[in-house]
Amino acid sequence: MxxxxxxxxxxxxxxxxxxxxxxxxxxxxxxxxxxxxxxxVAIALVRELGDGSLTLQLATTLGTWAVAFAIAVALAIVAGLLMGTIPLVYDAFSTLVDLLRPVPSVSMIPLAILFFGLGAEMRIVMIVYAAFWPMLVNTLYGVRSVDPVTLDTARNFGTSGIDTLARVVLPAALPGIATGIRVSASLALAVTVTVELVAGDSGIGHYIAQAEQSSRIAPMYAAIVLSGLTGWLINAGFARLEDRVVFWSPSVRRSAEAG
Amino acid sequence: MTNGAVAARRDRVLEVVDLQKRYGAGTLAIERISLDVCRGEFVSIVGPSGAGKTTLLKTICGLLAPTSGRVLLDDKLVTAPPPEMVLVFQDYARSLFPWLTVTANVAFPLRKKRLGAGEKASLVLEAIDAVGLTAFAGHYPWQLSGGMQQRVAIARAVAFRPEILLLDEPFASVDALTRADLEDLTLRLRAEFGITMLLVTHDIDEAVYLSDRVFVLSPPPSVIVREIAVPLSQPREQERTRSDAAFLALRNEIHRLIGQHPERTPAP
Incomplete structure (x- = not known):
């Protein structure tokens, strides 16, 4: 106590x-x-959430976030496993990854608008693009850090390629994948709010822009606080999930001992 | 009578013929090694550190391809890890799966075996019991001491019911008391399950204590310097066996062989 x-x-x-x-x-x-x-700000937050105007925007933002984030995670895990296990694929794509990864995703918004217009499609593409890189890099790191002795052990028992991938490589890479999920979840939310703010017709980002234009200062702050709280909750939630799923990973064990 | 003829009569399980291993185009790790192991036998390969002992075992069990020469298991050429041969790695912490419990680790290799679920479960229980870890079956490997972790690795190998177990310095990372425990456990498992054992170690006393025959390895590029029979009585007991005059004579002989770095003529 x-x-x-x-x-x-x-x-x-x-x-x-x-x-x-x-x-x-x-x-x-x-x-x-x-x-x-x-x-x-607190009063505005409670009022706007209560009468549904901000609640609806939050739901829209979370909906967009969830769809785009799920797509990014699925794509990045597949790409990460392919790159991490097939040297030829790694050699072919690693330079491209190194070149594209550091480009600030927000700087691609005009390009995305050019190709996809101002609709939901453009927003999803932008969020997927932004969330994909940290997810890929962490998955790749996880897959490539699988211990060669662990792989030798599986081979020694005659474990098939598919079994080795599903039952050895994937679980061994899970700590990296979990870190990727946590990092890119927060990033995906930030980019969701950003694209809503720049080119949206709904969502928290759009709400913030509207409030600013109509000088509704307290509600604008309330929406900023709400997006901050949402990001914090998402990060904390995935951090918890991470501790539960990869409880066996040395890094999680170390922090559990320290904490 | 040649060794080969004796071995044939005694039912040879494993035969290594003129094995050579070079890393890529570079270093020659193993110059030429021939040896054989008979059914039920405990054979050790003892050599100085860096003598390519791990490379030798990995090549024998099909994890590495030999540069030349061949490995025969029950007269069949080994080209990939065969199910009758299992390697226990020195580094148990890296060989066990940390996301699986002791039971799940031991059960892991059985998935592929064509056995009923009940049979698999009883193989797992039996193996865990044989290494004395029944009380820890639900633990994760990293919750156990080093010696216990190596027991899990040994149980996993035993549950797979190989004909021959290859042991790569399996007791090198544990303390002396645990080491003696694990040595006796290995001898017990050999008697109980009838598994043939091939051990590599740099510990001369351990090799003599455990083995029926010892092959002495030169520094790299490795060749076999001498094959030595160990006619000590069975069962072996740590104190009694190790203070036996014959034991001491054998270990001193091997010490001399390893210590003198014998002159060797290059391979033809």
Missing amino acids: SAAVARWAPPLGFVVVLFAVVEVLSRTGVLPPDIPAPSA
Whole structure:
């Protein structure tokens, strides 16, 4: 109990103090009106969620995110397994991966609009593109870090190629895959909000842009806070899932011992 | 009478003929090795560190292709790992699957065998029991000590019911007491399941203690310096066997052979 207090008191205390200071400075007019009081943002958040206007946008954003993220994960795992297990495929594509991966995905938005227009298709393509790379790189890392002794063991027992892939390589690569899922889930959400903001007709990003244009400052902040909270929850959720699925991985075991 | 003739009479399981292994186009790891193992026999190959012992075992069990020469198991040419031959790796931590429990690890290689589910389950239980890990069947390998992990690896090999078990320095990474335990466990399993054993080790005492015959390996590129029969009485017992005058004479002879780095004429 006291350990939990010691752990959480400093960070929570800091946040409370910070909010209190901003609250006072904002209410007394020291801060410009573009920075509303935290209480006003909180009230706006509850109101907009309550009357459904922000809830609907959140649902739209999460829907787009989920579809695109699932596509990215599926594509990247297949690509990662192919590249990780077939040297020829790796040699053929690794340079391309190294060239494309560092290109900021957001810089591709104009190109995506050119090819796919302003609709949902363009948004999905952008999110898939952005989420694909960290997913691929982590999957590839997982597959390529499979211990040669582990593979020799499987071969020694006459394990078939398919069995080795499904029952040895895939589980051994799971820690890398899980990290990829966690990292690209957060990234996919960020890009979802971005494309909604730049070229959307719905979603949290679109809501933020609209609120800004109509000078509804507190609701704009409320939507930003909501997207932040969503990202945090997604990351925390996948981190938990990761700990449960790859509980046997040395890195998870180490952090469990340390924690 | 030649060794070959004696071996044939004693029912030869494994025959290695003029085996040579070169890494790619480069280093010659094994110059030329011929040896044989008879059914039910415990044979050791002892050599200095870096003598290509692991390479030799991996080539014998079909994980590596020989540069020249051949390996015959029951008179059949080995070109890929045959189901009658299983290798126990030195590095148990890397050989066991950390995402599987002890039971699932031991059951892993049985998937391919044409046996009923009940038969497979009883093979697994029997093997785990034989290495004394029944109480830990539901644990994960990384929850166990090094010696226990190597027991799991040995149980997995035994459950597969190979004709011959190849052991690659299997006790090199555990403490001395555990090591003696595992040595005696290996002898017990050999008696209980009738498995032929081929061990490579750099530990001369261990080779003599466990074996019926010992092949002494030169430094690389390896050849066999000497074949030595070990006429010590069975069953072996750590203290009694190791203080036997014959044991000491044998280990000293092997020490001398390994220590003197014999002059060798290059291969023709």
